[in-house]
Amino acid sequence: MGACFPFHAGAEQHDTGRWGMALGTQAPAWPRSGDRDAGFKPARSLDAGATDVGAPGDAAPSLWARLTAAAARLVPGERHTAIGAAILLVAALAAAVVLQVRREHAEALAIAEARTGELSVAYASGTGHALSRIRRIAEVAGHAVSTRGEEGIAAVATLTALDPSVTQLIVIDRDGLVTATARGRPSAPRSFSDTAFFARARNIPRSFIAPFNDAEYGGSALSFYVRMDDATGQFAGMVVVLLKPDAFTGVNAGASDPGLRADVIDPFGRVLLSIGESALVPGQASGLDLSNVEGGLAPQISYLGADGASRVSAIVRLPGVDGFISVSKPVAAALAPWFGTLPLYLLIVLGPIVLAAMMAAALLRQFSAAENVRGTSRKMRDRYEAALSDAGAGLIHFMPRLNRFQFGPSLAATLGLAPTAEGLDVASLYRLVHPDDHGELERLTDALRGNHADAPLALRFAHPEGRWVGMRVTFKGAIGQRVAAVARSAESAAAEAASSDGDARMQAALNAAPQGFALFDARGRLVFANVRIADLWSIAPEAIVPGIAEADMLATRNAQGAGKPIERFPLGIDRADGGRDELVHTGVRWLHVVSRLMPGGLRLSIATDVSVLKEQEEDIIAARAELEGALKELENSRSLLQAQAGELTQLTQRVDAERKRAEEAARAKSEFLANMSHELRTPLNAIIGFSEIMHSGLYGPIGNHKYDEYVLDIMGSARGLLDVINDILEMSRIESHKIELNPEPVDVAALAEETLKLVEARAFERHVTLTRDVARLPPAKADRKAIKRVLLSLLSNAIKFTEPGGRATLRVTPEADGVLVSVSDTGVGISAEDIARLGQPFAQVESQHSKSTSGIGLGLAVSRALIELHGSRLLIRSVVGRGTTVGFRLPYAKPPKAAP
Numbered sequence: 001m002g003a004c005f006p007f008h009a010g011a012e013q014h015d016t017g018r019w020g021m022a023l024g025t026q027a028p029a030w031p032r033s034g035d036r037d038a039g040f041k042p043a044r045s046l047d048a049g050a051t052d053v054g055a056p057g058d059a060a061p062s063l064w065a066r067l068t069a070a071a072a073r074l075v076p077g078e079r080h081t082a083i084g085a086a087i088l089l090v091a092a093l094a095a096a097v098v099l100q101v102r103r104e105h106a107e108a109l110a111i112a113e114a115r116t117g118e119l120s121v122a123y124a125s126g127t128g129h130a131l132s133r134i135r136r137i138a139e140v141a142g143h144a145v146s147t148r149g150e151e152g153i154a155a156v157a158t159l160t161a162l163d164p165s166v167t168q169l170i171v172i173d174r175d176g177l178v179t180a181t182a183r184g185r186p187s188a189p190r191s192f193s194d195t196a197f198f199a200r201a202r203n204i205p206r207s208f209i210a211p212f213n214d215a216e217y218g219g220s221a222l223s224f225y226v227r228m229d230d231a232t233g234q235f236a237g238m239v240v241v242l243l244k245p246d247a248f249t250g251v252n253a254g255a256s257d258p259g260l261r262a263d264v265i266d267p268f269g270r271v272l273l274s275i276g277e278s279a280l281v282p283g284q285a286s287g288l289d290l291s292n293v294e295g296g297l298a299p300q301i302s303y304l305g306a307d308g309a310s311r312v313s314a315i316v317r318l319p320g321v322d323g324f325i326s327v328s329k330p331v332a333a334a335l336a337p338w339f340g341t342l343p344l345y346l347l348i349v350l351g352p353i354v355l356a357a358m359m360a361a362a363l364l365r366q367f368s369a370a371e372n373v374r375g376t377s378r379k380m381r382d383r384y385e386a387a388l389s390d391a392g393a394g395l396i397h398f399m400p401r402l403n404r405f406q407f408g409p410s411l412a413a414t415l416g417l418a419p420t421a422e423g424l425d426v427a428s429l430y431r432l433v434h435p436d437d438h439g440e441l442e443r444l445t446d447a448l449r450g451n452h453a454d455a456p457l458a459l460r461f462a463h464p465e466g467r468w469v470g471m472r473v474t475f476k477g478a479i480g481q482r483v484a485a486v487a488r489s490a491e492s493a494a495a496e497a498a499s500s501d502g503d504a505r506m507q508a509a510l511n512a513a514p515q516g517f518a519l520f521d522a523r524g525r526l527v528f529a530n531v532r533i534a535d536l537w538s539i540a541p542e543a544i545v546p547g548i549a550e551a552d553m554l555a556t557r558n559a560q561g562a563g564k565p566i567e568r569f570p571l572g573i574d575r576a577d578g579g580r581d582e583l584v585h586t587g588v589r590w591l592h593v594v595s596r597l598m599p600g601g602l603r604l605s606i607a608t609d610v611s612v613l614k615e616q617e618e619d620i621i622a623a624r625a626e627l628e629g630a631l632k633e634l635e636n637s638r639s640l641l642q643a644q645a646g647e648l649t650q651l652t653q654r655v656d657a658e659r660k661r662a663e664e665a666a667r668a669k670s671e672f673l674a675n676m677s678h679e680l681r682t683p684l685n686a687i688i689g690f691s692e693i694m695h696s697g698l699y700g701p702i703g704n705h706k707y708d709e710y711v712l713d714i715m716g717s718a719r720g721l722l723d724v725i726n727d728i729l730e731m732s733r734i735e736s737h738k739i740e741l742n743p744e745p746v747d748v749a750a751l752a753e754e755t756l757k758l759v760e761a762r763a764f765e766r767h768v769t770l771t772r773d774v775a776r777l778p779p780a781k782a783d784r785k786a787i788k789r790v791l792l793s794l795l796s797n798a799i800k801f802t803e804p805g806g807r808a809t810l811r812v813t814p815e816a817d818g819v820l821v822s823v824s825d826t827g828v829g830i831s832a833e834d835i836a837r838l839g840q841p842f843a844q845v846e847s848q849h850s851k852s853t854s855g856i857g858l859g860l861a862v863s864r865a866l867i868e869l870h871g872s873r874l875l876i877r878s879v880v881g882r883g884t885t886v887g888f889r890l891p892y893a894k895p896p897k898a899a900p
Contacts, residue, residue, distance in 0.1 A: 089356065109331075117314040135226055141155070201235070207321055209224055217242075261276035300316075301313070407424070416546075522602070793863045794823040870890065
């Protein structure tokens with residue numbers, strides 16, 4: 001079974017749009033410079049009486065005239081547009097057919113989804129009814145065992161036989177121990193406390209289904225785990241019901257669909273039971289996404305299979321049980337009627353395609369004839385443009401409706417302008433003409449607006465290279481014409497030819513200079529730059545062209561990523577003489593830039609590479625700073641050494657004094673502990689001995705039973721005080737390194753049993769259950785007396801800090817290179833921040849329980865020190881309110897060498 005893809009019935013939608021076609025006209029526009037196929041074509045002839053059909057501002061032509069003109073102007077790209085329109089019509093029809101096919105496909109899938117959903121609900125209802133009956137049997141069995149004892153255990157066999165699908169009932173108490181089965185009470189109860197199903201039943205408040213397999217109690221691919229709760233709703237145990245999977249094959253709700261399959265799935269996604277065609281193996285992963293399946297018999301639709309569409313499946317959560325039912329059937333079976341309609345829709349699409357192909361062939365023949373006409377027209381236009389360009393002439397066309405002037409391609413090329421479809425407004429045209437010629441320009445605009453001819457005019461136009469181009473403007477034709485012919489004047493051509501030679505010589509001289517020269521006009525546009533300027537500023541040479549704005553040059557330079565970005569060229573003027581000197585770092589080199597104000601508002605920028613000088617200057621400054629720093633550091637070091645020498649002398653004197661005081665304190669401590677051990681232990685032994693004699697009644701009864709209680713209290717207090725003194729003396733010996741271990745092979749299991757016997761009476765008094773999990777192991781290398789002392793301390797603490805009714809456990813577990821010994825309890829526990837303080841002398845953790853127990857906090861410190869003397873560590877793990885585990889590791893004793 002492949003991956004599961006969630007799918008909701010009816011959720012597949014198809015976005016549809018509308019295809020539209022529109023025919024329109026476009027105002028003629030000036031083509032871009034360099035485009036030969038789209039050269040300038042005058043709106044109307046300059047001959048008198050010509051008709052301007054496409055001129056802006058004239059009356060709109062008829063629809064037939066527009067269509068005829070559009071057909072005459074068709075270019076090879078437009079024929080593809082016409083053919084594309086036919087293709088779009090066919091594509092629209094095909095899209096409609098595809099949408100209908102997909103709609104029917106979605107309807108067929110929706111029917112299959114609804115059918116599988118209904119069947120999954122029917123299966124879930126039947127299975128849930130059977131499981132609810134079995135749940136009642138399990139609950140009765142669990143209640144009988146917990147309340148009626150042996151009689152309840154005997155009733156488990158009778159309850160097992162009530163339902164033919166039940167093969168075994170296993171009753172487990174709250175601690176994970178098996179208390180009863182269909183065969184009666186087990187002779188050696190097994191513990192399932194560490195199994196996954198027991199942890200799930202304890203932590204999740206509902207029953208579930210899952211497989212069960214055990215060598216002693218049997219197994220079943222479909223088992224029912226029923227959780228038992230006490231009167232307060234807390235976990236009280238569970239009942240495992242082993243079922244016959246064959247008993248559920250009849251729960252099929254009468255389904256007879258071809259290819260139908262039903263699967264019973266546990267909460268972990270495993271198949272427990274599979275019924276129908278293509279049944280799955282029990283225990284196999286279902287591959288379904290069960291995280292989003294809701295309760296209440298609400299099916300979730302999914303698609304299964306390697307391609308995500310081989311089977312449609314409906315998943316339903318079992319009512320009241322943690323488990324699922326999945327019903328699936330092949331998608332191919334559900335779509336069989338839909339596949340039968342595909343040939344009809346294929347014929348519907350192929351017919352228009354053949355018709356469109358015939359129409360496209362006819363259009364291509366028409367386009368070929370139109371292409372011949374366009375070729376002849378293109379040749380005539382090219383000759384006309386070549387003649388105007390060679391003569392340095394062109395046309396100015398006025399657009400009355402927009403109040404703008406449009407320059408022809410040849411005239412725009414002569415003046416260094418980029419022709420645009422929008423043209424120039426009046427203000428831009430005035431800025432382009434020499435100020436002394438504004439009067440002549442006014443006559444030109446009046447002539448074009450007023451529809452009357454005028455005498456020839458002489459105008460000077462600004463060129464981006466920083467020169468003026470003289471032009472002669474002539475009007476020809478009848479009244480009503482909006483076009484003026486422009487040609488270069490003979491005087492301007494001669495003057496430009498003369499200055500061209502001088503400019504060439506100046507250009508060569510500046511290109512040979514090591515500095516970079518750049519000349520900008522008053523508006524920040526580049527007039528001239530030598531070849532060196534591109535290298536110094538890290539700009540591509542092809543990006544430096546006359547007329548480019550300063551901002552565009554900066555944007556091009558920064559976009560190339562050469563060096564660090566620059567916000568501006570240093571063209572500002574600060575000094576009174578109209579200049580500025582500035583040092584600029586481009587990220588590649590250091591430049592000394594000199595800016596000067598030139599006549600006519602021009603600004604000259606001269607850049608010189610001073611990187612070598614800058615590097616030398618920086619090296620000198622760095623060397624000087626380094627030398628000054630070394631001298632200062634040397635002086636500071638000498639002063640510091642002198643101060644440290646004085647401090648070291650004083651510190652040595654203080655250390656000697658402190659060492660003497662520590663030695664005296666250690667001697668006083670040893671003498672005090674020696675005296676205390678003699679002075680306190682002698683009377684305490686006497687108190688304990690006399691108390692035991694009085695309690696045993698060696699010389700007769702005391703007379704009043706109250707005195708017996710007092711004697712017991714005196715004897716217990718004396719023993720406790722003696723233990724405290726012994727702990728203090730032991731800790732003192734450890735701290736003074738006077739204790740020596742005697743490592744030898746030790747039977748840890750036997751030592752553990754011996755220690756448990758010593759604390760059984762104390763555990764019995766505290767009503768604490770002592771348990772053991774001791775494995776027989778090879779001898780460990782340790783000091784027997786020290787390890788026994790540690791075990792007694794750990795077990796005493798476990799009993800002391802465990803509430804009556806709790807449990808303390810001693811475990812001896814084998815490991816790869818040694819033995820792990822641990823003591824666990826179900827006591828009050830220790831918080832994480834208090835664990836770090838344990839094991840330190842006189843350290844106690846404050847709690848409500850510790851306030852009622854005796855001790856000064858030395859037992860665990862002595863144990864920790866003894867374990868560390870063995871080369872190990874004391875390990876502590878605790879949870880507040882749930883108990884504490886303390887353990888340590890001992891290495892195996894090496895076997896004795898064989899005699900030679």
